[in-house]
Amino acid sequence: MVPANDCHTLETPSQAPSATASPVPLVALVGPPNSGKSTLFNQLTGLRQKVANYPGVTVEKHMGRVRLSDGAELDLVDLPGVNGFSARTLDERVTRDVLEGRAPGLRSPDAVILIADVTRFEQQLMLCEPILELGIPTLLVLNMADELERRGGDIDETVLADELGVDVVRAAVRSGRGVEQVYDFLTEVQRRGPLPEHSCPAVSNVPKGVVLPTVDVFRRRREQVHAIGLKAGFVPAGPSGFSDRLDSILLHRVWGPLVFLGVVVLVFQAIFTWATPLMDGVQAVISMTGTWIGSFLPQSWFRSLLIDGVFSGVGSVVVFLPQILILFLFLGILEDSGYMARAAVIADRMMYRVGLQGRAFLPLLSGYACAVPAILSARTVEDERDRLATIFVTPFMTCSARLPVYALLIAAFIPDRPLLGPIVGLRSATLMGLYALGTAAAIVTAFLLKRTLLRGEPSAFVMELPPYRIPSPRSLALRLYDRSKVFLRRAGRVIFAVTVLLWVLTQVPRQDGHAPPIENSVLGEAGHLIEPVIRPVGFNWKVGIGLISSLAAREVIVGTLGTIHGVQDAGQGSLQLQQALKKDLDVGGAVALLIFFVFALQCTSTLAVMRRETASWRWPALQFTYMLVLAYAGAFLANWLI
């Protein structure tokens, strides 16, 4: 291990702070998963966080601004939770790039904070050696010290600081303990100013110039950490009785799957029972506001642009927020409490059989809200092939955007009859069937993928089960804020842009200075153009127009169909629209349209995110084509049979 080195501590700065106006210093926050890293990041940055995009790289950096007591500021980058620095996983590669100063758009870090769960000291401190080789000021945060003490463990952090040659802080970040010392460290970093551009040594699992079998390296590091721990008087914590007892239920042969099922059902209840009325409410407010604003303006293209274009565009994004928020709140609670790891273990065997793995469970479940954040969170799947398979099938998960379309068509064409007594009606059975169909398509596709394009050795699955913890409301709230921002930035911008663009296409070519009737507009012409192709599936040119518009964003079809039929305030609940649709489609065609929406990839945001995550257009193109073919075939079959 690197001996005590002045460069790591801040007692004797080796260079004078820059005199000229210097860029804001950058500090990197590194640590294993479940070490409380995100909690610390949130404590330090609060709402002053942003998610930055870097062109050409499939990476998002979590950046935040830390405001220090003297008013000065510095940047903090929250790196993904990693267990090591191999090139094996995307998260580890990203972390290395940032630490080595090779991430585009980010300067080399001027300091690094390494946070570890001290109750798993020997294992988590394995990251220390590669970090120390960076040769920049380092702070080691021994988090969860309260838990260590409660379970009868101990450590002498001053001896540890001497042994490692870095500043060490004992902390319990959730309750704020130790955070002040972190601020002190950051203040010193800020005072020293940014380091001059330096080439950072490579960070890796293998030290420079050494070529050894990896096990040897790990063993050596572990022995060193163990020796250091002994010198620092490390007393391991006793077993966590509470987590153990809870696991005996939650991982029980019978109770485990039952609770798991209950949790999944709860999550879906959240979509149907709670989110849908909220969505309807938001939709109503938006329409009313739109009408109210419109009453002030004279009839003109500007009014049309404002109301039917911009306002409608914003509205079609905002209407999803209730569902996104509720779902991500649930998932956040499950994750932070530690239950999600257990759910991944329970789901793993089933998912393994179809070519996925337990870690894909959370991303896929998130896909029921929106595929965009779901695909991004697939980064936790370490095996590259498993990750690709997960990303590829995520769009089959019935996302929020499909719901308005389903609701409209079911209300218009499926009679409100009971199916299984008073409990299950024909309409809800249809809805559940559509959800099931999407899920089935995902399973089959994953299976096929793993047999063909992504064939290979089964992946290693090692899942850490962290101790159960009560989620902190502040962390939850900040994560919710963060995920909604991802949705709004990525999906929201695209949906908005598409809505406005489609509005434009309905406004040209002009007839006598007015907008043409929709069938003569550019969009209308396109609808006529594809009619021969979609006739066999039961669709006419009007539905064709809707289909074209929905290829960019699914729910747009509702508004488009409304415009075509001259229906004011066209929403999924609009009776007028439902009546109008019955003239365009018969039941067979309606079911065909539903099936089409189950399978087709109609989301530019998803394509964009897929491209970023797979670093090429090959996979999104393949996915789009595959899903389109499946959608057409399914719709054809449905129309033919009904």
Next chain:
Amino acid sequence: MSTNLKWPLGAENPPESSGESEAELRLADIPLRQVVELVRIDLPSDQLEPLLERGVLPGCRLCPVRRSPSGDPIVDVDGSVLALRREMAGCLCVRLSEALED
């Protein structure tokens, strides 16, 4: 640290005449609450890292704590609780430890 450790070099097996008299014990065969010591990992080198990074190293103490609903072992590894697939537990060569159960 114990001395008699073998290198997990994938397909390579220790020579037959190594003189080891104990039968090959795999983690998958170990009953619950029995503490064992990891001797060797029989996996190709490119699959080792997820285990190594999480502290599953030759010489570490393993103790199966329970089985998941699908029968895969949940193992305490020097204080951390890890879930493994049973196929992987079958690749972990262990020997009984003299240490008593936690």
